[in-house]
Amino acid sequence: PDYIAPEILQNQGKEAEFGTEVDWWAVGVFIYEMLIGETPFFAEALVSTYSNIMDHKNSLRFPDEPAISAHAKVLDLIRKFLSSADVRLGKSVDEIRQHPFFKNDEWNFETLRNATPPVIPELKGDDDTTHFEDIEAKPLQESFQLPKTFIGNQLPFIGFTYSNELSPILKIQEAASSASTTSVLSNSSTKSNGVSETEYEEVTRKLSAAQAAVSESEKKLRSQLEEISRKEETIRKLEDEVARCTESMRISENDMMQMQERVRQLTESANDRRLEQELRVQREVVRSLEEKLSKARDDEAAAKLEIREVLNKLAEEKEASRRQVITIGDQKREIETLRSKITDQSSKEDELTRKLKKALEDRKENGIFQVLTAD
Known part of the structure; x- marks a missing residue:
């Protein structure tokens, strides 16, 4: 529920179609999450989370820390993704590419696939898991306890509607190789x-x-x-x-x-x-x-x-x-x-x-x- 766009919440129970603008909203949410460490509109109660999303103009805040404030370009990118649908960044791919965040001297969109990543992990083998966090085994509970109320923690895509005809992903799929397409479709299925x-x-x-x-x-x-x-x-x-x-x-x-x-x-x-x-x-x-x-x-x-x-x-x-x-x-x-x-x-x-x-x-x-x- 943390990634649902406000226009989807406004049209719940109604017949409505959405385009890529709801996807770009979700992109803004996970960029914020990667930078800050949590989603921008998170609240303990699901109703409060939805209220924060609907009031995103006032509820979107960034920590007042120098390390965060130094990333002015990415903060502006997040704000433009997490805005109203009529002014949201993402009406075209070129519009997104023109944002200052994507302009630098190290790479561009033509050389990005062949660029050297800033960090290359050293692996001892295919089964090397030293770069993964250790997961502590949780003790088994005596009985399965049902939650008292429905909180929706396991519903990340409820209400998320995607129209393939309105997005550039169709052209990307047509241009992709047959082997990679079959693999992606199988994994997605x-x-x-x-x-x-x-x-x-x-x-x-x-x-x-x-x-x-x-x-x-x-x-x-x-x-x-x-x-x-x-x-x-x-x-x-x-x-x-x-x-x-x-x-x-x-x-x-x-x-x-x-x-x-x-x-x-x-x-x-x-x-x-x-x-x-x-x-x-x-x-x-x-x-x-x-x-x-x-x-x-x-x-x-x-x-x-x-x-x-x-x-x-x-x-x-x-x-x-x-x-x-x-x-x-x-x-x-x-x-x-x-x-x-x-x-x-x-x-x-x-x-x-x-x-x-x-x-x-x-x-x-x-x-x-x-x-x-x-x-």
Whole structure:
């Protein structure tokens, strides 16, 4: 992913064609890597790497060291390769050859193939490996641990589209010798197919895992939604109960006011035992009504407290569901990205197979033509 051109990222998921400008972008990246020791837009997270590539005008930086600053020509060459597609260096081979970096007194493009390299390693034999770095054997792990997230470290060419018709490589291939062409095609086929199959299996496995995770998340979400629906139904019932209690309280308060007025009237006109007896009865009724009113108020307070607790729990569950929905959306976008990568990978394999077959057929026809000419 460190070598992907920004225009490829901008057109992901769309139908778009690219020419050699994406290759020259990659050339700028590996020149930077050879000079600095790491790729220019590298970040720990794949998303951050893509963000740096999209914001290459601001994120492209060089170390502030005298040893680096002394290479002004190569720094300018890197900047012109790592620029927007409309102004990027590489519209023609002559344009690249005219860059100051390629102008020197030691070699030119006509003598480059026969020039003496600055360093010629001394070899004791064909199997001499003294110039290679020692590779320490890593201890075997107890079990194969799957990465938690897809980081794309093994996808160096995902989204990299190359149009042979738009590049000068076609003329170079036609001018090359038959032996070297057959060897290059054979080696390219072996390496490319090996990487593609491994990458295809890896992406397919990750896609299956992501789909299983999404299915499980959707199942949990449905369960949570059903639980929320049940909670909302409980809240509606409690609200109805509160409304009934409130109405009962209103009626009881109205009855109590009427009884109090009646008691006042009876008290004022109580002249005999019958009125006093009626007064006692009315007071008993008032006391009973007051007890009912007190109980109704307690019931209302308890119902309101229960509603408040249910509402708080419902809010927490809704928040959890919202986060779950966001997680599912991220997983679905990851699946779409994986599917797009698998499609691109399959297209690359088909295109490579077609080119190899065509090249071999051309070589066979050229070989037959040479034999007939020799006869």
